[in-house]
Amino acid sequence: MFYLLSLLVLALLVGSIFLAPLRSKVWVAFGFVAIAAIAVAAPSIGVLAGAEDIVLAREIPSMLGMGSLSIDPLSAIFLLIIAIAGVATMLYSHGYVGHYLTKKSSAHISLHYTALATLILSMMLVVMADGGFLFLFAWELMTIASFILILFDAERAEVLRAALSYLIMMHVGFIFLVAGFAGLESISNDTSFAALAHCFGQGKNLAIFILFLLGFGMKAGIFPMHVWLPEAHPAAPSHISAIMSGVMIKTGVYGILRVVSHMSAPEQIHVVGVIILAIGVVTGLWGVILAAMQNDVKRLLAYSSIENIGVIFIGLGIATLANASGNTAIMTLALCGALMHTINHSLFKSLLFFGAGNIYSQMHTTHLDRFGGVAKHMPVTAILFLLATMAICALPPLNGFVGEFLIYIGMLGSVRDGINTLYAAGGLMALALIGGIVVLAFTKLYSTVFLGSPRHHHVAESEEVDNLRIAAMAIPALGIVAIGLFPQYALRMIERVVGTLGGSQSALIVSGLTSTLWKISLTAILLIIIIALLYTIKHRAQRSRTISQGPTWGCGFTSPNIHMQYTGESFSEGLQSIATSLTQNTVEGRAVGKSEIFPSSHNYNVRHKDKIDRLLAEWWVELLRIINKRMMSLRTGRINNYILFALLFLIAIVILSLFNLI
Amino acid sequence: MVGIALNTLLMIVVAIAIPGVINRTRATLAGRKGLPFVQHLRNARLLLRKGSVYSTTTTALFRIVPAVYLGAAIVAMLFMPVADLYPLISFEGDVICFAYTLALARVAIILAAMDTGSSFEGMGAAREALYGALIEPALMIGFATLAMFCGYTSFADIFAHEQSFNAQITIVMFLIAYLFITIAFVESGRVPVDDPRTHLELTMIHEVMCLDYSGIDMGMIHIAGWLKTACFSMIAANAIAATCCFHWWLAAPLAILLTGLSIGFVESTQARNKLVRNTTFIVTISALAALIFFIGYLLQSDINI
Numbered sequence: 019m020f021y022l023l024s025l026l027v028l029a030l031l032v033g034s035i036f037l038a039p040l041r042s043k044v045w046v047a048f049g050f051v052a053i054a055a056i057a058v059a060a061p062s063i064g065v066l067a068g069a070e071d072i073v074l075a076r077e078i079p080s081m082l083g084m085g086s087l088s089i090d091p092l093s094a095i096f097l098l099i100i101a102i103a104g105v106a107t108m109l110y111s112h113g114y115v116g117h118y119l120t121k122k123s124s125a126h127i128s129l130h131y132t133a134l135a136t137l138i139l140s141m142m143l144v145v146m147a148d149g150g151f152l153f154l155f156a157w158e159l160m161t162i163a164s165f166i167l168i169l170f171d172a173e174r175a176e177v178l179r180a181a182l183s184y185l186i187m188m189h190v191g192f193i194f195l196v197a198g199f200a201g202l203e204s205i206s207n208d209t210s211f212a213a214l215a216h217c218f219g220q221g222k223n224l225a226i227f228i229l230f231l232l233g234f235g236m237k238a239g240i241f242p243m244h245v246w247l248p249e250a251h252p253a254a255p256s257h258i259s260a261i262m263s264g265v266m267i268k269t270g271v272y273g274i275l276r277v278v279s280h281m282s283a284p285e286q287i288h289v290v291g292v293i294i295l296a297i298g299v300v301t302g303l304w305g306v307i308l309a310a311m312q313n314d315v316k317r318l319l320a321y322s323s324i325e326n327i328g329v330i331f332i333g334l335g336i337a338t339l340a341n342a343s344g345n346t347a348i349m350t351l352a353l354c355g356a357l358m359h360t361i362n363h364s365l366f367k368s369l370l371f372f373g374a375g376n377i378y379s380q381m382h383t384t385h386l387d388r389f390g391g392v393a394k395h396m397p398v399t400a401i402l403f404l405l406a407t408m409a410i411c412a413l414p415p416l417n418g419f420v421g422e423f424l425i426y427i428g429m430l431g432s433v434r435d436g437i438n439t440l441y442a443a444g445g446l447m448a449l450a451l452i453g454g455i456v457v458l459a460f461t462k463l464y465s466t467v468f469l470g471s472p473r474h475h476h477v478a479e480s481e482e483v484d485n486l487r488i489a490a491m492a493i494p495a496l497g498i499v500a501i502g503l504f505p506q507y508a509l510r511m512i513e514r515v516v517g518t519l520g521g522s523q524s525a526l527i528v529s530g531l532t533s534t535l536w537k538i539s540l541t542a543i544l545l546i547i548i549i550a551l552l553y554t555i556k557h558r559a560q561r562s563r564t565i566s567q568g569p570t571w572g573c574g575f576t577s578p579n580i581h582m583q584y585t586g587e588s589f590s591e592g593l594q595s596i597a598t599s600l601t602q603n604t605v606e607g608r609a610v611g612k613s614e615i616f617p618s619s620h621n622y623n624v625r626h627k628d629k630i631d632r633l634l635a636e637w638w639v640e641l642l643r644i645i646n647k648r649m650m651s652l653r654t655g656r657i658n659n660y661i662l663f664a665l666l667f668l669i670a671i672v673i674l675s676l677f678n679l680i
Numbered sequence: 681m682v683g684i685a686l687n688t689l690l691m692i693v694v695a696i697a698i699p700g701v702i703n704r705t706r707a708t709l710a711g712r713k714g715l716p717f718v719q720h721l722r723n724a725r726l727l728l729r730k731g732s733v734y735s736t737t738t739t740a741l742f743r744i745v746p747a748v749y750l751g752a753a754i755v756a757m758l759f760m761p762v763a764d765l766y767p768l769i770s771f772e773g774d775v776i777c778f779a780y781t782l783a784l785a786r787v788a789i790i791l792a793a794m795d796t797g798s799s800f801e802g803m804g805a806a807r808e809a810l811y812g813a814l815i816e817p818a819l820m821i822g823f824a825t826l827a828m829f830c831g832y833t834s835f836a837d838i839f840a841h842e843q844s845f846n847a848q849i850t851i852v853m854f855l856i857a858y859l860f861i862t863i864a865f866v867e868s869g870r871v872p873v874d875d876p877r878t879h880l881e882l883t884m885i886h887e888v889m890c891l892d893y894s895g896i897d898m899g900m901i902h903i904a905g906w907l908k909t910a911c912f913s914m915i916a917a918n919a920i921a922a923t924c925c926f927h928w929w930l931a932a933p934l935a936i937l938l939t940g941l942s943i944g945f946v947e948s949t950q951a952r953n954k955l956v957r958n959t960t961f962i963v964t965i966s967a968l969a970a971l972i973f974f975i976g977y978l979l980q981s982d983i984n985i
Binding site for chain 1: 728730731732733734735736737738739741744746747748750751752754755758769771772773775776777779780781783784786787790791794795796797798799800801802803805806807809810812813814815816817819820821823824827828831832833881891892895896897900956959966970973977980
C-alpha cells in the first residue's frame with residue numbers, strides 16, 4: 019500500500035513536471051515541495067512543542083522485515099530544516115535556472131526539477147524512516163537525485179568527473195551502511211534503529227558503530243572522506259550546492275545522532291565520544307585551513323561546510339563524553355550547541371551559496387580574483403552576503419555565535435567540573451583556532467569579491483538579480499537574525515530533542531540555560547543600540563564639518579592601479595607559509611622574478627589542492643591500473659591458452675570439491 | 681548599582697591612563713622630556729572635531745565600521761569587573777561573549793581596510809586576520825585555566841569569589857597575568873609584534889588598516905584601541921590581585937601600571953620583530969597558554985612530580 023502510494027506520488031510528480039509548459043515547471047515542482055513542507059512542518063512543530071511522537075505509516079512490508087515512518091523530536095528538527103531550506107531553494111531556482119531555459123532542452127529542465135523535488139522528498143523520508151530497508155531505500159533515492167542535480171551542466175568535463183566521483187564515493191558509503199544494517203540484523207534479528215539499543219546492549223559492538231560512522235560520515239564529509247565536497251559543489255548549480263551543503267550533508271549528522279542515541283553502556287559511550295571528538299577536531303581544522311587557501315568561491319564554501327561539520331562533531335563529542343561521565347548539565351549544553359549549530363549552518367550556508375549563485379549568474383565565474391567591488395553593483399546581495407559572512411564567523415549578535423557559544427560553554431563547563439578535562443581543553447583550543455581561521459577565510463572571501471575596485475570588466479556590467487531570488491534569500495536571512503537576537507526561543511525548539519537523546523530535560527538546567535540565553539539576547543540588543551547610537555552621533559557631528567572625497571591614499575605612490583590591490587591569494591599568504599604541507603600546489607604560468615626590474619606581463623595562477631584527494635583518488639586508481647595490467651597479460655588472444663585456462667579452472671574445481679571446500 | 685557605575689568609571693579611567701603611562705615611561709627611559717600625560721586625550725579631542733576625507737572606492741560599510749569597532753569595544757569593556765566590583769553585563773560563559781565581541785571589532789576593521797582597495801591596507805588586514813586567528817587559542821585556554829581554578833565561567837564570578845590562598849593558585853595566577861599581558865601586546869598592536877610609531881606602511885599592521893580614516897572616525901578607532909588594551913590589562917591585574925589583596929583600589933592602579941610600565945619598558949628596550957618572526961612569536965604565546973593550562977591541571981589534581 020505504501021509503495022503503491024509513493025509510486026503514485028512519484029508518477030504524478032514526473033508526469034506533471036514533464037507535461038507542464040517550460041516556464042511553469044518550476045511552479046509545479048514548487049507546489050509539490052511546498053505541500054510536502056507544510057505537511058511535515060506542521061506535525062514537526064507539534065512534536066517539538068511537546069506533543070506525542072507521530073506515526074505516519076506502520077508495518078510497511080519490505081525485504082528486511084517491517085518498516086514504519088514516524089516523527090519523533092529528532093526527526094522533527096531535521097524535517098523543519100529540510101522544509102525551510104527546500105522551499106527557499108525551490109524559490110531561488112526559478113531565477114537561477116531561468117538563464118538556462120533557452121539553452122537547455124525542455125526534458126533537461128524537467129529532469130532537473132523532478133530530481134530536485136525528489137531530493138527534498140527523499141530527505142524527508144530519510145529522517146522519518148525507522149531504519150532497515152525503508153531507510154536505505156530513501157538514502158539511495160537521495161543519492162541518485164543529487165547525482166542527477168550535480169549533472170545539470172553535464173557538457174563540462176569537470177562536472178561529469180565530479181558527479182561520477184560523487185556517485186562512487188556515496189556508494190562506498192552506502193556499502194558501509196548496508197554492512198552496518200546487516201550486522202545489526204545478525205545480532206538483533208531486526209534492522210530498525212530501535213534494535214541498536216539491543217545490539218549495543220550486547221556488549222562490545224563497536225564495529226557496528228564504526229560501520230555506521232563510516233557510512234554516515236561519507237555523506238557528512240568527515241575527514242578523510244570529505245574529498246567529494248570541494249569537487250561536487252563547484253560543479254553543481256548554486257541552489258543545488260545550497261541544499262546539498264546546507265541540508266543533505268546534515269542527514270549524515272542525523273544518522274550518527276540516531277545511532278549514538280541508542281547507546282547505554284558508559285565505557286562504550288566514552289570510547290565513541292573520544293572518536294567523535296577526534297574526528298570533529300581533525301575535520302574542523304582541516305576544513306578551515308583548506309578553506310582559507312581556496313581561490314574559488316564555491317570551493318571555499320565547500321571546505322567551510324566540512325569545517326562546520328567538524329564543529330558540530332566537536333559539540334557532539336563533548337556531549338557524548340559528558341554523557342559517559344553522567345554529567346547531564348554539560349551534555350545538555352554541548353548537545354544543544356551541536357543541534358543549534360546544525361540549524362544555523364543550514365541557514366547561513368544556504369544564504370552564502372545563493373549569494374555565490376547571484377554573482378555567478380551575473381559574471382559567469384567563481385574565481386575569487388576576478389571580482390572586486392561587486393557591492394556597488396549588487397548592493398542587496400552584498401548586504402545579505404555580509405550577514406551570512408558575519409553569522410558564519412560566529413559573531414554576535416547573529417545566530418552562528420549562539421551555537422558556538424553553547425558548545426564553548428559546554429567545554430568550559432567540562433574543564434570547570436573536572437570531567438574529561440584534557441579532552442575538553444583540546445576541543446576548546448581547536449574550536450578557538452577554527453573560529454580564528456574562519457574569520458580569515460571569510461573576510462578574504464567577502465573583501466575580494468564585494469569590496470575594493472573591480473578587477474575585471476564583467477563586474478561593471480553586472481546588475482542586481484531579480485526580486486524572487488532576493489525573496490528566497492530573505493528566508494534564511496530572517497532565520498539568522500531571529501535566532502541571533504532571540505536564542506531563548508530557538509532553545510525551546512531543541513529542548514525536547516535533547517530529552518530523547520538522553521540529555522536532561524530537568525527544569526533546572528533548561529531554565530538556567532534559558533536565562534543565560536536571555537542575557538545574550540539582551541547583550542546583542544545592547545550592542546546594536548550602542549552601534550546605532552554611535553553612528554547617529556557621528557553622522558550628526560559630521561553635518562557641520564567639511565566632508566570631502568578623494569582617491570584612496572597611495573602612501574606616496576602617485577599612480578596606484580587596481581591590479582595592485584590585495585588579491586585573495588595574497589590575503590592568505592601568511593597562512594599558506596605555515597600550512598603548506600597540507601596542500602599540493604599546482605602552478606600555471608610564472609611569477610614575477612625578484613631580479614626583474616621592469617617586469618613584463620605575467621600570467622600566474624596557483625591552485626591549492628588537498629593532499630587527501632590524492633591519497634583517496636589517485637592511489638586507488640593507480641592500484642586498479644596495476645591489477646588491470648596484470649590481468650590483461652592473461653589475454654593473449656591465442657585459443658590454446660584460453661582452453662588451458664578452462665582446463666585449469668576445471669581441475670581447480672575438482673581439487674576443491676575433493677577437499678570439501680565447495 | 682553604585683558598584684556597577686564605579687566599575688564602569690574605573691574601566692574608563694584605566695583605559696585613558698594606560699597610553700599616558702606608556703608615553704611617560706618611554707620618555708623617562710629615553711631621558712627625554714616627552715609628551716605630557718594627557719597628550720593622547722588632546723589628540724583625540726582634536727580628531728573628533730575635524731572633518732573627514734573618504735575614498736571614492738569605499739562603500740557605506742566603510743563609514744559604519746568605526747561605530748561597530750568602538751561599539752564592540754565598549755560592550756567588551758562592560759563585561760570586565762574591577763576586582764570585587766560587579767560589571768554591567770555578567771552571565772555564565774560571558775568570557776566567550778567577550779572574545780567574540782572583540783572578534784566582531786576585528787572583522788569590522790579588516791573589512792573596512794579591504795574596502796579601500798589599497799594594497800597597503802590589504803597587507804595590514806591580511807596580517808591582522810592571521811595574527812588574530814593564531815592568538816585566539818591562547819585567549820580561550822587562558823579562560824579555561826581560570827575556569828578550572830575558580831570554578832566559574834564568567835569574569836565577575838571568577839574574580840568576585842574569595843579564593844583560598846595557597847601556593848598553587850598564586851603560581852597559576854601570576855602565569856595567567858603574564859599570559860594576558862602578552863596577549864594585550866598582540867591585541868593592541870605594540871612592540872614586539874607591531875609598532876604604532878613606525879613610519880613605513882609596509883611594516884605596519886594596525887596603523888596601516890586605518891590609513892584612509894580621518895577625523896572623527898580615526899578618533900573613534902583610537903578610543904576603541906584604548907578600551908581593548910584596558911580589558912586585557914584588567915584581566916591580568918585581577919589575576920594578580922586575586923592572590924593577595926582583592927579590592928578595586930588595588931586592582932585598578934595595578935592594571936594601569938602593569939600594562940603601562942611593561943609596554944613602555946619593552947618599547948624602549950626592544951626592537952620589533954621581523955614580520956616573518958611574528959607568527960612564531962604568537963604561536964609561542966598559544967603554546968605557552970596550553971602549557972600554563974597543563975601546569976594548572978597538574979597542580980589542581982595534586983599529582984606529585
